[in-house]
Amino acid sequence: MKKIRFNISTKLMISFGIIAILLAALALYSVIESQKTLEESVGGSSLILAKMTLIGIDKEIYHRLEEVQKYVNRGHLQKTLLESNADFEKLDSIEEFIKQKDQEWTAVLRDEITPFMQNIFNKDISQMFRREFTEFYEKKYGYKLFVQVLLTNRYGVNIAETEKSSNYRHDDQEWWKKAKDNGFSVSDIYHDEYYNANCMKIGIKIDDEKGNFVGVMKAVLSAEEIIKEAEIALKEYETTKIKLLTGEGRVIYATGTFNFLEDVSGKDFFQKLQGESGVFILPEEGREKLFSYTRSKGLRTFEGLQWILLISHDTREVFNSAFILRNNILLFSLILILIAILVAFLLSRSIVNPIIQLQNTVLEISQGHLDRRVKISSKDEIGQLATVFNKMTGKLQESYSNLKKEIAERKEIQEQLVRSEKLAVLGQLAGSVGHELRNPLGSIKNAAYFLNMVLEKPEPEVKETLEILEKEVATSEHIISSLLDFARSKPPTKRKVDLNDLLQEILSHTTIPEKIKVISNLDKSLPVILADPDQLSQVFKNIILNALQSMPETGQLVVKSEILSPVQVAISFTDNGVGISKKNQEKLFEPLFTTKAKGIGLGMVITKTLVEGHRGTVELKSEEGKGTIFTVKLPIQKKKEED
Ligand SMILES: Nc1ncnc2c1ncn2[C@@H]1O[C@H](COP(=O)(O)OP(=O)(O)O)[C@@H](O)[C@H]1O
Numbered sequence: 039m040k041k042i043r044f045n046i047s048t049k050l051m052i053s054f055g056i057i058a059i060l061l062a063a064l065a066l067y068s069v070i071e072s073q074k075t076l077e078e079s080v081g082g083s084s085l086i087l088a089k090m091t092l093i094g095i096d097k098e099i100y101h102r103l104e105e106v107q108k109y110v111n112r113g114h115l116q117k118t119l120l121e122s123n124a125d126f127e128k129l130d131s132i133e134e135f136i137k138q139k140d141q142e143w144t145a146v147l148r149d150e151i152t153p154f155m156q157n158i159f160n161k162d163i164s165q166m167f168r169r170e171f172t173e174f175y176e177k178k179y180g181y182k183l184f185v186q187v188l189l190t191n192r193y194g195v196n197i198a199e200t201e202k203s204s205n206y207r208h209d210d211q212e213w214w215k216k217a218k219d220n221g222f223s224v225s226d227i228y229h230d231e232y233y234n235a236n237c238m239k240i241g242i243k244i245d246d247e248k249g250n251f252v253g254v255m256k257a258v259l260s261a262e263e264i265i266k267e268a269e270i271a272l273k274e275y276e277t278t279k280i281k282l283l284t285g286e287g288r289v290i291y292a293t294g295t296f297n298f299l300e301d302v303s304g305k306d307f308f309q310k311l312q313g314e315s316g317v318f319i320l321p322e323e324g325r326e327k328l329f330s331y332t333r334s335k336g337l338r339t340f341e342g343l344q345w346i347l348l349i350s351h352d353t354r355e356v357f358n359s360a361f362i363l364r365n366n367i368l369l370f371s372l373i374l375i376l377i378a379i380l381v382a383f384l385l386s387r388s389i390v391n392p393i394i395q396l397q398n399t400v401l402e403i404s405q406g407h408l409d410r411r412v413k414i415s416s417k418d419e420i421g422q423l424a425t426v427f428n429k430m431t432g433k434l435q436e437s438y439s440n441l442k443k444e445i446a447e448r449k450e451i452q453e454q455l456v457r458s459e460k461l462a463v464l465g466q467l468a469g470s471v472g473h474e475l476r477n478p479l480g481s482i483k484n485a486a487y488f489l490n491m492v493l494e495k496p497e498p499e500v501k502e503t504l505e506i507l508e509k510e511v512a513t514s515e516h517i518i519s520s521l522l523d524f525a526r527s528k529p530p531t532k533r534k535v536d537l538n539d540l541l542q543e544i545l546s547h548t549t550i551p552e553k554i555k556v557i558s559n560l561d562k563s564l565p566v567i568l569a570d571p572d573q574l575s576q577v578f579k580n581i582i583l584n585a586l587q588s589m590p591e592t593g594q595l596v597v598k599s600e601i602l603s604p605v606q607v608a609i610s611f612t613d614n615g616v617g618i619s620k621k622n623q624e625k626l627f628e629p630l631f632t633t634k635a636k637g638i639g640l641g642m643v644i645t646k647t648l649v650e651g652h653r654g655t656v657e658l659k660s661e662e663g664k665g666t667i668f669t670v671k672l673p674i675q676k677k678k679e680e681d
Pocket residue numbers: 580584585586588613615616617618626631632633634636637638639640641642643666
């Protein structure tokens with residue numbers, strides 16, 4: 039797999055980004071945690087409220103239950119019950135009687151009162167029930183707290199009642215059977231069509247003094263008061279809603295409008311109501327809500343009815359502050375991340391740009407531009423690095439140029455060495471050859487002279503041959519003398535020399551071709567110098583001869599002397615001859631270099647050797663087809679001691 043390479047700025051931006059994201063995550067985590075805590079505390083306080091409300095409801099029920107129990111315990115009902123039970127025992131068939139009477143009871147219309155019924159209503163106990171229960175509370179509360187109160191004997195039939203009940207017999211009813219078995223019963227809430235009220239039935243078993251079962255007293259309790267308990271429960275938030283449900287999931291009370299005893303057991307929230315109490319969050323009616331619930335547990339002997347009190351608040355309201363905080367933190371985090379990335383970007387630019395500059399300069403230097411320098415003015419590590427780097431490059435450049443100079447010098451020295459060695463060998467050869475040729479040439483010259491003397495009137499052809507012989511001998515002598523000059527390059531024997539005089543003397547002894555003009559431009563104030571006049575005369579002759587030879591037809595030679603400085607004079611020879619090509623200029627001072635058919639190529643070598651023997655220099659400036667300037671520069675030496 040290919041490894042991804044990040045540059046410094048990307049790395050910096052990623053690191054800063056990660057730090058910012060971590061910070062943001064931390065902040066968000068703390069918000070979520072605080073929201074949880076808030077949820078627990080709000081849920082918890084709602085739970086307490088729910089418990090208190092349910093306790094209030096249970097107390098209310100228990101209070102009424104106790105009231106009826108206390109009433110029964112007064113013992114004033116036993117006598118009537120015992121009489122009634124005794125009457126029933128006298129009957130042939132109690133069951134037949136009850137059945138018949140019950141049929142008669144339910145056969146008449148709701149409002150119709152039979153004499154049998156009237157007889158029950160008019161009983162003292164019925165009157166007492168009215169006084170102490172129904173009418174008493176109606177007067178007191180403005181409504182019937184006890185909707186109906188009745189008394190059955192041990193066979194379950196009415197023997198006293200405040201209002202007409204729906205049946206004559208009750209021994210088949212839940213409340214009656216439970217009360218008989220357990221001592222008392224409290225029914226779940228229900229809507230009583232007969233009395234058109236929301237009610238609960240309380241049944242109390244009645245025993246005689248010996249503890250024998252004698253009958254049951256029933257009080258139908260209006261649920262108004264109980265519902266009120268739920269109604270007045272504290273509403274902590276605007277969106278707080280309270281629901282009071284039966285254990286089976288029927289609505290007893292709910293904030294706002296509701297259908298009494300509507301079955302909500304199929305709703306989502308009802309599935310969550312597990313155990314005794316709890317807190318949970320669930321969407322309801324399109325809004326997320328925090329629910330707290332608890333079940334009624336009853337009071338003392340009263341076990342309670344497993345009612346459920348449910349309190350809900352919109353999470354949006356409850357967690358409003360947390361939501362605002364979260365949103366602010368999200369916004370802040372976003373800004374933080376952006377700022378972090380921006381800072382990283384700027385920082386990386388300030389770091390990376392100098393590095394790139396450094397890199398570019400290093401590249402340029404590596405390509406040979408040793409004069410390049412890094413332009414970084416910052417005072418940080420990179421700035422310091424740049425300064426050190428520039429110093430290093432400076433030293434490198436210096437040592438490189440020294441090296442170059444040294445190499446050039448060495449090359450020059452080596453060339454000089456090679457040349458002088460060549461010259462030495464050549465000189466030896468030239469010396470011995472010249473020397474050996476001199477004597478035979480002398481004999482030839484003498485022989486020619488003799489022939490010329492003895493022949494008084496020679497034939498013209500013979501005369502011509504003799505002249506050629508003499509001329510060629512002279513040429514050979516010249517060659518030999520140059521060979522010997524070259525071989526004999528001794529150190530100069532210095533005397534006082536007037537260079538102007540020397541030049542004029544040389545020019546006067548030189549045969550100048552007719553078509554060539556010689557101009558001497560001599561500085562009269564030229565000082566006398568210490569030099570070897572013989573050697574210098576040979577130097578000047580060589581140069582003048584070459585110049586004349588370079589102008590085969592017409593031409594002009596300017597000989598000029600001048601003072602260059604208090605310690606140096608210069609003699610220059612300017613011709614307008616054929617000139618010397620660049621290539622030939624390089625080889626000019628090499629021995630045996632010549633472009634002439636009869637040349638021997640020693641003139642310039644001798645010239646250079648002699649001038650350098652005087653610590654002078656020979657300079658050359660030439661252009662092909664235009665002409666050549668030779669300049670001999672010599673030091674002004676006035677006294678021998680200075681040498
Ligand atoms: N003034 C000049 N103008 C043109 N060429 C010159 C001049 N001086 C020297 N040279 C060239 O330099 C060569 C070498 O000269 P030199 O050493 O005197 O040898 P030689 O004269 O025997 O050829 C000449 O052959 C000629 O080509």
